[in-house]
Amino acid sequence: MLQTTPTPAPVAIPHAEGVSNEEFRAAMSRLAAGVVLVTAHDPDDGPHGADAGMTATAFMSVSLDPPLVLVSLRNGSRMDDLLAEQPLWGVSVLSESQRHIAGRFSMKGRVSDRLLFEDIPYTRGEVSGALLVRGALATLECRTEQRMEAGDHTLVIGRVLNVDLPSGDGGPLTYFQGRYRQLG
Numbered sequence: 001m002l003q004t005t006p007t008p009a010p011v012a013i014p015h016a017e018g019v020s021n022e023e024f025r026a027a028m029s030r031l032a033a034g035v036v037l038v039t040a041h042d043p044d045d046g047p048h049g050a051d052a053g054m055t056a057t058a059f060m061s062v063s064l065d066p067p068l069v070l071v072s073l074r075n076g077s078r079m080d081d082l083l084a085e086q087p088l089w090g091v092s093v094l095s096e097s098q099r100h101i102a103g104r105f106s107m108k109g110r111v112s113d114r115l116l117f118e119d120i121p122y123t124r125g126e127v128s129g130a131l132l133v134r135g136a137l138a139t140l141e142c143r144t145e146q147r148m149e150a151g152d153h154t155l156v157i158g159r160v161l162n163v164d165l166p167s168g169d170g171g172p173l174t175y176f177q178g179r180y181r182q183l184g
Contacts (some may be wrong), residue, residue, distance in 0.1 A: 037081060090141050121135065127161045
């Protein structure tokens with residue numbers, strides 16, 4: 001009779017500092033975050049350029065004077081590559097009724113951004129040329145001031161050049177424990 005040794009259950013391998021990816025991800029999932037759509041226009045992509053967008057939850061205010069914000073981009077992502085070349089970009093702070101937009105722009109293996117923008121009401125930013133979502137709680141147009149590599153992400157600090165507060169209706173869209181949520 002052939003005897004086999006049972007395969008041990010997979011064990012999370014901690015980093016040198018002692019924290020595994022799973023532990024870190026679980027801890028950070030307990031931090032509620034606002035949800036934004038970061039957009040930029042690539043003038044060199046095709047005869048009329050192309051628009052790109054990505055959902056972000058790692059977005060924050062950095063400074064009041066001058067007005068600065070920070071967004072974290074996965075290294076090598078379309079938006080990371082684009083913002084390395086294009087210094088102007090936009091941010092739409094999504095409302096709770098815009099969950100479908102967040103989901104659409106966070107899909108892996110998604111179709112072209114042109115198709116994703118097709119049925120979303122937007123305006124083109126006067127300063128950045130980036131698409132800004134209509135009905136967002138706020139929109140900002142930014143110019144990159146600084147880029148810093150941080151692990152597998154790039155932190156992009158942008159100077160806010162223009163702000164619009166198009167909607168005061170509804171609450172913010174938030175992300176908590178791996179799901180989009182509403183306050184209250």
